[in-house]
Amino acid sequence: MYSQLVDTGAKGKPSREGMSPEEAAFQDRIDQDITVEPRDWMPEQYRKTLIRQISQHAHSEIVGMLPEGNWISRAPSLRRKLILLAKVQDEAGHGLYLYSAAETLGVDRQELLDALHSGKAKYSSIFNYPTLTWADIGAIGWLVDGAAIMNQIPLCRCSYGPYARAMVRICKEESFHQRQGYEIMLELCRGTEEQKRMAQDALNRWWWPSLMMFGPPDGESVHTQQSMAWKIKRHTNDELRQRFIDQTVPQAHYLGLTLPDPELRYDEESGHWQIGEIDWSEFWRVIQGDGPCNRERLGARVRAYEEGAWVREAARVHAEKQAARRAA
Amino acid sequence: MSRDWPLWEVFIRSKHGLSHKHVGSIHATDAEMAINNARDVYTRRNEGASIWVVRAADIVSSAPGDKEILFDPSEDKIYRHPTFYEVPDEVENL
Numbered sequence: 025m026y027s028q029l030v031d032t033g034a035k036g037k038p039s040r041e042g043m044s045p046e047e048a049a050f051q052d053r054i055d056q057d058i059t060v061e062p063r064d065w066m067p068e069q070y071r072k073t074l075i076r077q078i079s080q081h082a083h084s085e086i087v088g089m090l091p092e093g094n095w096i097s098r099a100p101s102l103r104r105k106l107i108l109l110a111k112v113q114d115e116a117g118h119g120l121y122l123y124s125a126a127e128t129l130g131v132d133r134q135e136l137l138d139a140l141h142s143g144k145a146k147y148s149s150i151f152n153y154p155t156l157t158w159a160d161i162g163a164i165g166w167l168v169d170g171a172a173i174m175n176q177i178p179l180c181r182c183s184y185g186p187y188a189r190a191m192v193r194i195c196k197e198e199s200f201h202q203r204q205g206y207e208i209m210l211e212l213c214r215g216t217e218e219q220k221r222m223a224q225d226a227l228n229r230w231w232w233p234s235l236m237m238f239g240p241p242d243g244e245s246v247h248t249q250q251s252m253a254w255k256i257k258r259h260t261n262d263e264l265r266q267r268f269i270d271q272t273v274p275q276a277h278y279l280g281l282t283l284p285d286p287e288l289r290y291d292e293e294s295g296h297w298q299i300g301e302i303d304w305s306e307f308w309r310v311i312q313g314d315g316p317c318n319r320e321r322l323g324a325r326v327r328a329y330e331e332g333a334w335v336r337e338a339a340r341v342h343a344e345k346q347a348a349r350r351a352a
Numbered sequence: 353m354s355r356d357w358p359l360w361e362v363f364i365r366s367k368h369g370l371s372h373k374h375v376g377s378i379h380a381t382d383a384e385m386a387i388n389n390a391r392d393v394y395t396r397r398n399e400g401a402s403i404w405v406v407r408a409a410d411i412v413s414s415a416p417g418d419k420e421i422l423f424d425p426s427e428d429k430i431y432r433h434p435t436f437y438e439v440p441d442e443v444e445n446l
Binding site for chain 2: 064114120125127134193336342
C-alpha cells in the first residue's frame, strides 16, 4: 500500500525447478521462518525487490508529510496543532527508519533520494490528492493511517530482519495517528450542520483513494506470488483491502456518515461488506504521475531538498574544521 | 565513495538497569550531531535513558559464514545447562 507496485523481477508463481543450490537453501530458510539478516546470502532479486519496496515505503512517509503539513499553521486549536506536529514528525521518523533499513541492503541514502527526486522511484498514490479542508486531516488519520496499519502489521513478520524491526517501531507509533483522525471526524460529526457536511465531503473524497492504497486487484498483481513466497508479503492486496473495508464501514456508520458507494451492502453469507467497482483507471493515472497533486508534491520535495543544500554543506565543513582542529 | 554523511549505529538504553540495545542507524557529520539526530529519530516517546552512537565503519562483526565454526561447538556441551543434572524430587533448594 505504501508500496503499491513492487517489481520482483518475476511474474507468476515461483517454482523450485531451476533454482540454484544456494537459492534452494535460501528458500528453505524462508520456509522455516528463519529471518534474513543483512550479511546473509540472498538472491539478487530478493535484495532488489526489498530495496524497491522499503524505499517506496520510505518515500511515502516523507512525501506523506506534505498534505498534512499544509494544515499545521491552520489547525483549529493549539491542541490540534501539537497533535498534528507530532504526527508529521513521526512520519519523518518513519521515513528515516525505513531508509536506514534499505541501506542495510547495500544501497546509499543518496541514491534513494536521487531516485525519488528524479521521479524514477514511486511513492503511494494516496499522497497525490489535495487536503482541501480541516476535515481532510481527520479523514487522512482515520482512513489513510488505518489502511497503512492494516498493511504494516503483517510486515512486522516480514522475512527481512531490519525491515521487520522498523515496522514494529512504526506500528507502535502509528495507532495514535489513526485515533486522532477519528477523533477529528467525531468532533466534526457532533458539531454544526456545516461541520458535518465537511466531514462527509472529506469521506467522499478519501474513501476510494484509500481503498486503492492496497494496490491492484489480485488478478492483476503479477508480483504478489513471488513476494509471498519470499515472505515479504503475507497477504494479498484484496485480502487486506477487504479487512480494511469490514473494519471501517461500521466506524463510518457510528459517525453517522454515508460511504460514497451506492452498491455497498452487507453480505450475510460471507459476513463481509461488499463494495462496488473501484475505478482502476484513476489508480493507474495517479500512479503514473497524473494525479491531482503529483507535480506539486514532487516539486515541494525537490525544493525543500535544494533549499537545504547550504545547511548540509555547512554541517560538513564544520565537522571537517573541528576534526582538523582536534588533529592539530 | 558515498556522497552521504557518515553512517552511525544507534544504541539506546531504555531504562536504568538495562543494557543498551541496537535500534537502527542515522547519518551525521560528527558525534555531536549523531547524538542529536539519534535523540530526535529514536526517542520521541520516552524510550531512552541513554544513547550510544558508533560509527558503522568502526564496528567489527563476525561473518555469517563463520556461524558454524563459532557457535556449533557449544551445541553438544549440554552439561553446561542445569537441566543436565539429576536431582531427586525430595531435595529442595537446588
